[in-house]
Amino acid sequence: MSTQDIILQQLANGLIMGSFYALVALGYTMVYGIIKLLNFAHGDLYMVGGFVGFLILSAISGVLGESWTAIVCSMVLSMLAVGLLGVIIQRVAYRPMLTAPRLSILITALAVSMILSNGVMSITDGEYLAFNTDLGFDGLDFGNVFISYTQLALVISASVLMFVLYFFVNKTLYGKAMQAIAIDQDACKLMGINVNRIIALTFFIGSSLAAAAGVMAGVYYGSLHFSMGFVIGLKAFTAAVIGGIGSIPGAMLGGLLLGLLEAFGTQIPFIGSEWKDVFSFGLLILLLILKPTGILGKTEIERM
Amino acid sequence: MQTKQMTALVGSALAGLLMLSQANAADLKIGIMVPTTGSEATAGKDMENSIKLAADEINKAGGVLGMNIVTITGDDGCDPQMASSAASKLVSSDVVGVVGGYCSGATLPTLKIYGDAGTPFVVAAANSTKLIDANPGTSFQINSTGFDQVNTAVSLFQAKGIKTLAIVHQGDGYSEDLAKLTKEKWTGMGLEVVAYEVVNKGEQDQSSLVTKIKSKAPDAVFWTAYYSDGALLIKQLRQAGFRKLIAVGDGSNSPKLLEIAGKAAEGVFCFSNPTADYLPAAKDYTASYKANYKQAPDAYGPLAYDGMKLMADAITRAGSTDKAAIVNALKETKAFTGITGAVTFTEQNTLAKSNFVVLVAKGGKWTLNK
Structure with missing residues (x-):
């Protein structure tokens, strides 16, 4: 492989990894934007999404076969199911804590994360589940640069989801209500916006995006495990912070940037791939020193 | 009362x-x-x-x-x-x-x-x-011990005419040790280790590493860590078009590896302590x-x-x-x-006689390599 091939291939790798990070980061950023909560359970919703998708796919593959239609169906159903789970979590665990000190709700989020991951661990006996869809290794071959159709489908579906979300938040009344709540909840209540319903809707969307990423990861990587939400949760959170937490385009940008940094970090000459994370997170620290609010984050004015 | x-x-x-x-x-x-x-x-x-x-x-x-x-x-x-x-x-x-x-x-x-x-x-x-x-x-x-496994591994690679090797571990005691010993033995024989890499535990996407390995064109890839992430590496290596020999250490000796990696695992070699099937x-x-x-x-x-x-x-x-x-x-x-x-134990309380075997994945099952 020539240097140019390597650069192109790593670019593709980075974009694929980045679209996963971006999808999960969106949930973090939306929830933070609207109720200033770092939802630590978000990575676990990604994991639950993967498992739910697996269950649905196993159930419907008898009828539809393990085709793309079946995968899309299971993804949509898993998004609905996990979206609802997100709403339930918000209703049961977070809403009663909204007026409590910030730290209490943060700890509640940690607890929800533990309950989800340990719950799935008990159900699955801590076993790895093989998600074998056998999509084949075909793809687009540009000499030494290779992108499989599965990878292409992943990036396209992630982009479609992100585009739909962007449209929803900016062009619909519900989206505008979300933005308004992020600015001032009390004023929204006075304007007749049903704040609780909009918060629930935010959780629904954020959780279902995580579920979509979870199903895609299951299909693409071929294995599921109760701990799979941890690493990606951490990385997506980082992506959200780089992009400027609370900003939706920021989360997308942050995710892609982190993916690219990691891909190219592996390739730095003379040092092994064990320095990949040191490199990417080192750059992130530098970025946050120079711009503490993230790339697209706005400096908040503290209201007294 | x-x-x-x-x-x-x-x-x-x-x-x-x-x-x-x-x-x-x-x-x-x-x-x-x-x-x-x-x-x-x-x-x-x-x-x-x-x-x-x-x-x-x-x-x-x-x-x-x-x-x-x-x-x-x-x-x-x-x-x-x-x-x-x-x-x-x-x-x-x-x-x-x-x-x-x-x-x-x-x-x-x-x-x-x-x-x-x-x-x-x-x-x-x-x-x-x-x-x-x-x-x-x-x-x-x-x-x-690891020494026995290294010897088994190196003799398999030699028998298959391997000249350049890529070794991947996960930075934990077991897999790093096996990787290091293999590297020492391999370079000690005047042969080349073209890539010596690490995968983080639990990281699903290894595509960037796969690209790096492919760019170094080794004759064989040796994964020294556990099956869960090993299965993902095998799958992604094969998906990216790496057709050469892949071998995994005894930590990857599990039917789960074959289940997760699916048909990508076909022909993968595994060094194993004696398992019940054999x-x-x-x-x-x-x-x-x-x-x-x-x-x-x-x-x-x-x-x-x-x-x-x-x-x-x-x-x-x-x-x-x-x-x-x-x-x-x-x-x-x-x-x-x-x-x-x-x-029987040696002076160091290790087995006096090694009990390692070489397995190969065939039809979704580990079979004894002959």
Whole structure:
């Protein structure tokens, strides 16, 4: 492989990894934007999404076969199911804590994360589940640069989801209500916006995006495990912070940037791939020193 | 009046407790240290099951020195810190000996804890060479060590005409050790290691590493870590069009690897300690394991089972539950033949004779390579 091939291939790798990070980061950023909560359970919703998708796919593959239609169906159903789970979590665990000190709700989020991951661990006996869809290794071959159709489908579906979300938040009344709540909840209540319903809707969307990423990861990587939400949760959170937490385009940008940094970090000459994370997170620290609010984050004015 | 009644009640309750503890005096407490939670819980539970199976069989045959074996499980979570506290807990529960040890990284710090207490420890699966240096003399490794595996690996690569090698590990005690030893041996023979890489535990996307490996065009890739992430690497290597030889270390010897990697795993080589499927002597063990646990034993079950039997054998030969006497008896093990073969120890308490085999994935199954 020539240097140019390597650069192109790593670019593709980075974009694929980045679209996963971006999808999960969106949930973090939306929830933070609207109720200033770092939802630590978000990575676990990604994991639950993967498992739910697996269950649905196993159930419907008898009828539809393990085709793309079946995968899309299971993804949509898993998004609905996990979206609802997100709403339930918000209703049961977070809403009663909204007026409590910030730290209490943060700890509640940690607890929800533990309950989800340990719950799935008990159900699955801590076993790895093989998600074998056998999509084949075909793809687009540009000499030494290779992108499989599965990878292409992943990036396209992630982009479609992100585009739909962007449209929803900016062009619909519900989206505008979300933005308004992020600015001032009390004023929204006075304007007749049903704040609780909009918060629930935010959780629904954020959780279902995580579920979509979870199903895609299951299909693409071929294995599921109760701990799979941890690493990606951490990385997506980082992506959200780089992009400027609370900003939706920021989360997308942050995710892609982190993916690219990691891909190219592996390739730095003379040092092994064990320095990949040191490199990417080192750059992130530098970025946050120079711009503490993230790339697209706005400096908040503290209201007294 | 009431006080008297109370005293009588308390008195009889105390007497009952005393009797209960007397009944317990005939129990022989053996500790099991394996990961029963966390990423390696599957292998750990399999070992726990096998040890309990061996203990049950011994108890049914009359126990050890007339005592009933009672097992206490300490969960090491495949984590050095958790393992240290599990070991301390086992020591303070007065176990006579400990059987177990799956993750080398987690087993390493416990050797000193057991050594300080004089507790004999039969290490059934963990086989990093670091364990040899850290052994205070009370631990016994019944799995072949990393050195044996390196020799098996290198001779396979040579037989296949491999010139350049890529080695990938996960930065933990076990896989880094195996990777380092292989690299030393390989470069010592004047051959080249073109990539020496690390994958973070639990990271699903390894595409950037795959691209890097492909760009170095090695004749073979050797994965030295566990099956869960190994399966992902194999799948992504094959997906990216890497068609050359792939070999995995004994930590990846699991049917799950083949299940997760699917058809991408076809033709992958695996170095393995003796597993039940390839051991004629393990037929009865496999049958009773299936009857008891409704599933087939995993890779390290037979060794764990042998570990328990060896411990019981040593206690019988020692003729007492004195820990020092048991350690001596273990050292002098001569005529013990388990389902994985005969056990004799070297000066360093490691197996005198290696028991590694080479497997190859064929039709979704591990088969013995001929």
